[in-house]
Amino acid sequence: MKLRMVPARQGAVWVKMGVRTFFKQPLALTGLFFLFMAAMSVLSLVPVLGSVVALALLPAATLGLMAATQEASKGKFPMPTVLVSAFRAGRQQLRGMLVLGGLYALGFLVVMGLSALVDGGQFARLYLVGGELSADLLMQSDFEAAALVAMALYLPLSLLFWHAPALVHWHGISPLKSLFFSLVACGRNFWAFTVFGLTWMAAFLGMGLVVAVISALLGSPQLVGAILLPAGMAMAAMFFTSLYFTFDDSFEVSTGDPA
Template identity: 60%
Template sequence: MKLKLVPARTGATWVKLGMQTYAKQPLALTGLFFMFMALMSVATMVPLVGLPIAMTVLPAITLGLMAATLEATQGKFPMPLLLLSGLRAGPVKLRAMLSLGAMYAAGFMCAMGVSYVVDGGGFANMYLGGHVPDKDLMASGAFMAAMWTFIGLHLPLSLLFWHAPALVYWHDLTPGKAMFFSIVACFRNFWALTVFALVWMAVMVAMVLGITALSSLLGSPGLAGTLLFPGLMLVASMFFTSLYFTFRDSFEADSPLEEPRP
């Protein structure tokens, strides 16, 4: 396994491949994404331990979506059990995945805890509770400081774990080595990932503007509210489909990637 350096324009290619692959199996990939969202939502509902549990299994479940994308690229229909691929690949990989998850959960909770200290919990309650804060709170300096503090702490955490579950799963690396190679690969392909993020932001904005314009043309303001949520979920499904390609093109595998036998 070797690191690969790709040009910045590859970021746009990743977006295109994500959309094209999603179009091959839209029902299966959408269903798996909604299962992923449901699992995370149900886990976070458990008092006290729900959020740490959800963050612990997040890397493994995200890996499941990448495994489903691999199946779709091979012309296969991704089955629901693929979502649990990272937890079904044998005891060694299960321990590695749970170790990754525990470290991610610890980092996430620390970042959220620091933001809580900054503004007394306003941003944390909004982020974790899913409710929209009032305008005065959002306009406050403390809220903005807490938000940027969390983003500043969570961004390097995300880079550490961007490729780590896939490296554990497909390349049999230990959690520590997987995190190291993940952040190194992200920095080596920084501009490609930047283009990747910017193109997805543009897709999201274009989708929102398109729905808003359509509702205005039809003279139905309520239509925008009706279509916005499914539109956002569609884009999110395609985004998670494209994550596999950011991994595939950042590393040179010794052999073709395939599903490990449980």
């Protein structure tokens, strides 16, 4: 396995490839993303423990969506069982994915713990336990600062795990090495990932603007919620579809590498 260096414009290509692949199997990929979100939401209903389990399963679930994209890119219809691909690839990959899940949950809890030092735990408690997000809470400077700290700390955590599940699953790399290679790959292709992120940000903002304009022209503000939710789900499914191509372009399989 070798690391590839790609130009900055490749970030926009990843978005394009994700959207194009999504429309090859739009119902299947949207349905799988919905199942993914539903499973995470159900687990999160259990206070604290449910959120921790959902976090631990996130790397495996993300890998499942990437495997679905791989199937769709080959013209195949991804079945729901593809979401558990991480647990069906063999004992070594299963063990590696469980370790990754535990490390991700631990890392996220550390991020929440550090944010709690800023606002006394209000932001972390709201995320992990749930509760009402009031206007007064949003206006508190400590709460805003804690949210910003959590976002800033989550970025390096995200980069560590960006490619890690796919490296464990498709290349048989150990969890710790996969985290290192993921971080290096994201760093080496920094500008491509920057373009990737900015392109998706613009796409989501553009989608929201289009929905708002359509609702205003039709004179029905209620349409915003009715259209925004399914449109947002479809856009999010496209985003997760594009993740596979960020991985596929960042690494080159050498002769003798695990499949």
